[in-house]
Amino acid sequence: MELPLVKVLCITLVVSGLVKLVALGAGWGLVRLKVAERWRVYRRELAPGQLRSEAWAAVGVVLCDALLVGLFRYFVGHRMAPFSVPVALLSYAWMFVGFEVWFYVTHRLLHTRALYRFHAQHHVAQVTDPLTSLSFSLVERLVLMGGGFGLVLLAMEVMPIAQAGVMAYILTNYFLNVIGHGNTEWLPRRFVSSWLGRLFFTPTFHALHHARYQGHYGLFTVVLDGWFGTAFEDYPRVHARAREGQGLVRIGERLSAAEVPEPLPATTGAGVGGAS
Template sequence: MESTLVTVLFTGLVVSGLVKLSALGVGWGLARTRLAERWRVYRRALAPGQLRSEAWAAVGVVLCDALLVGLFRYFSGPRMAPFSVPVALLSYAWMFVGFEVWFYVTHRLLHTRRLYRFHSQHHVAQVTEPLTSLSFSLVERLVLMGGGMGMVVLAMQVMPVTQAGVMGYILTNYFLNVVGHSNTEWLPRRFVSSWVGRVFFTPTFHALHHARYQGHYGLFTVVLDRWFGTAFHDYTLVHARAREGQGLVRIGERLSPVPVPEALPATQSESKAA
């Protein structure tokens, strides 16, 4: 039993580490393209020491995830349902929606005065970059991972759950986290005004959270922020600026809509000419 558990933990470490490194590698590569330079949300340098701090935190996150995922697979694996496409899709949907709610609630709590010390590591970055996606304190990571595992355990009480559906969501989570912390707006202007953009996030959405701290607590959707009044009014304007290659240069900068000038009354001569 011990050797089997050790094997599972070691496999978890290798797989978890490789997946995270792959996501970071893609993120770092894209971040250095000309398009990424053009579409920056914040056109500012990183904070001094930010990369070093985030790198050390990332090491702890990789080890923590490997241990938790390995243990969870070892003890819950036998209870997983056999693979089927409908069950895998249902499992994925459950994880996506359930974790979205868990993340919003815990994220707001971690921004309260008493709990913020457990979240402050993530906000070493006012301007984000791909490594920020792994920059968490161990306490916060335990909260996030515990929520995800709790979703699986809860789901197994009421429906079949497949390993493929759960792992599919974990992969989505890793890669979208890198995209969301890229400080690069990859999505076109029309996205945020579409029905899809009224549900799902953009890199601009999360970049504003890091710069402003309060607001935009959602993970990969904007729905709960819209419902609970924590969305920034100038989100679409900042998104448009990033896509135009005119990203913000000040952390506290807020944008206001450009007022449309009122039509002036026609002069007497203009009236006669008409």
């Protein structure tokens, strides 16, 4: 028996809200670990009023997501294919690759003068924190969610798509967004030059986007930024600095090719934002 729309929306709000809360809680827990203090990408305080602004935006995002996902599930959910491992994996891969392209294109457009006002809320954070992962204007959130729904609808026309694969991607998206906005570099120095690092992002990669505004438009991969020339040349050096406990202290700071970070013998004590 099909649930009434109001009940579907309420269930979606509770589940979606709890998932986001768990992701945020995990993110805040990680960045407050003693070991994380050493690996800050930017050793600066958050901007005055940043957390308050991001919290209000996050409330709107949680409500917006619940409404849109609930409506989509109610009207389109019956078209999903029955679960099977191959279909779920194919669905996950489709969403991951497709949303990377959608995000890169729309992100670059939102950085144009005509559209930036819809993206400005996300850039309240020059130095990011886990809550930045939910800090969007409603217009931008509609663009992002619309891309996700569009990918599902398009897939339904050409192949089976399983709810499990789509949901697995959504969970990946939530948790990696929190990690990526944590201003803490968890991955070792060798990662950036490895084959994995030539495909996938790091927290440093996205921290540079927030500090510099232009460049590093990708979501969880670095591929499109490499192809279209929007990657920062000093990204590997900034990553190495963060891992050596020598995170940047100036927003506009660029590292020259000659700059090689030296390992620090002891952990540097900096709070969530680091030293100002």
